[in-house]
Amino acid sequence: MTELFKLLKDGNKPSLLAAGVNTFLGIIKGIAFFFTGNVAMFAEMMHSLGDAANQLFVYIGSALSKKPPTKQFPSGFGRIVNLVCLFAVIIVAILSYETIKEGWHHFIHPSGESSGILIALGVLLIGIVLEGAVLAKAAVEVLHEAGQEKAGLTAIPKAFPYLNRAKPATKLVFMEDLVATSGNILAFAAIVIAYFTGWGRIEGLVSMIIGAMMFYVVGKVFLDNARGVIGETDEEMLNHIAYLVMDDPNIKDIVRLEVIKEGEFLHVELVAEADPQLSLAFLDDVRDHLTEIILSQKGVAKVAILFDEDDGKTSWVHAGN
Structure with missing residues (x-):
């Protein structure tokens, strides 16, 4: 048990931070969905809870991957983080499917105007700020792992060219929070448009778009970590x-x-x-x-x-x- 705690201290910090932030966001979005019935909020709740679960798994996996080699495993445990990332994307894939299915249902059969717009917008605004902060932190970590200097407010756009040189866990956090921040912004815009135009179907449409973005992360992360499990040459x-x-x-x-x-x-x-x-x-x-x-x-x-x-x-x- 002592060895486990020592390993956890060396786990990927951005993924642990992201797991905590997304757990908090998932809870408040779930409360907001309960009071408002807003399908875009439902999509964001599923997204945040999915991200929280797999980022926690990734944190644990990144820590266990640092376990020293043994006689039985002379090559070490480095590929554990790739295996954990593969498991994590299964969770995201399931939640992506549920998000798209719920969005399609709402698009075909809109349930009318949702209530509590101020609650929904307030929660999403909190999400944009917190997810954006985690995204910026992950971008700085990407640049650090690539041997680049910190770039302040420009860290996010500067991180894209160096993603392939980042650690698997850091790359996963960056991609998931990029989609999460974008999803919060889309959901915010959808609620405002639906409120002022009366076109409630846009919330279902945005829910499907968020689900599709989640599926993109699933595909990208799956391919990257499948190569890592097999043993990819740098x-x-x-x-x-x-x-x-x-x-x-x-x-x-x-x-x-x-x-x-x-x-x-x-x-x-x-x-x-x-x-x-x-x-x-x-x-x-x-x-x-x-x-x-x-x-x-x-x-x-x-x-x-x-x-x-x-x-x-x-x-x-x-x-x-």
Whole structure:
């Protein structure tokens, strides 16, 4: 139990913050839906509760993924976070379906004007502020994990190009809160339009749009984490490490280089060719030097290096080489 608490301290903080915020929003949106009967509020309630549940799972998964390797699991537990993210999107998918179904029902059979517009708008305004704050926090974390400087109010648009370099949990939080913030704004607009125009169907339409956006997150996160579970190569880091290795004057060629994503970390396996005249003691120093350089790269947690004698032929060919 003590080990579990230590691991939880290292869990993904943006996902824990997002889970707490969405739990609070889900509760107040549920209360607002009970008093107003507004279908757009129902969609937002489902969205917030779904986000809260899977972000809590992601927080726990990100913490457990940092458990050190054991004899039984020598590669470590990094991919647990990918498995948890896959489980989390199932929850979102179910709630997305329910949201679209309820929105379609309201669009076909509008129930008339909903009451308590001020309550609904007030709750949604709170949602916009809180979700926007979590989104900004997640954007800053994305930039930090990508090695970029904080960008203040411009962090959100600046985070998009670096999403693929963010940790799985951070990326999930960013995408979910981007959709959540957008959903709050759409629901707010739908209620105002319905109130002033009398076109109640727009609330059902917006509910379906929110559900569709949730499904987009499901698809995107599922594909990203399915690749992570299988074991995806980090192409950008692979090329970078290849250049670092080939810069060493004692390395003649690279036979094999793998840079595999293990959850939030990278595992590197290298087989390099060296001059057969070099002594084992000297090659051991070369291995230590290369290991130190590679481990200093962002996200790299494990390095395994083997040497083979140089055959006089260049075999390493990769993108950018």
